[in-house]
Amino acid sequence: MLTVLSASSIYLVAGFVSFIEKCIDETWERALPPGAFHAYEENLTIILDILTAFPLETFPPTLLHKTAYALQRVGQYVGDGYGESWAAKATWEKRSPELSLEIIHELNTIAEQYYYHQVKRLISSISK
Numbered sequence: 001m002l003t004v005l006s007a008s009s010i011y012l013v014a015g016f017v018s019f020i021e022k023c024i025d026e027t028w029e030r031a032l033p034p035g036a037f038h039a040y041e042e043n044l045t046i047i048l049d050i051l052t053a054f055p056l057e058t059f060p061p062t063l064l065h066k067t068a069y070a071l072q073r074v075g076q077y078v079g080d081g082y083g084e085s086w087a088a089k090a091t092w093e094k095r096s097p098e099l100s101l102e103i104i105h106e107l108n109t110i111a112e113q114y115y116y117h118q119v120k121r122l123i124s125s126i127s128k
Contacts, residue, residue, distance in 0.1 A: 044091050048092075068114075071122065
């Protein structure tokens with residue numbers, strides 16, 4: 001679906017923002033039971049799918065900001081420490097190099113503006 005949307009008008013994509021938000025919200029529901037660390041990895045996968053589907057020029061600003069917030073929210077669970085999702089960390093390490101330099105720069109700008117420390121932590125781990 002994201003592939004089709006990325007080739008569509010920015011105005012068409014804007015209509016799907018609430019649907020994409022619901023998809024992310026569903027992964028948070030799955031993360032509620034104790035030990036459901038796989039849900040954080042699912043959440044991160046959706047976020048990375050969104051961030052890699054759109055070139056910055058056609059990325060709807062609302063979707064970019066909501067995706068940055070979602071990355072901030074899940075970021076505290078990405079790692080190999082106690083209470084963190086090792087699967088999410090592995091997914092981040094594998095897929096984060098797919099992020100374009102433009103998207104990384106924009107995420108950094110949003111992180112600075114909104115004090116998204118988890119986003120800054122995650123993007124600082126990307127070697128480009």
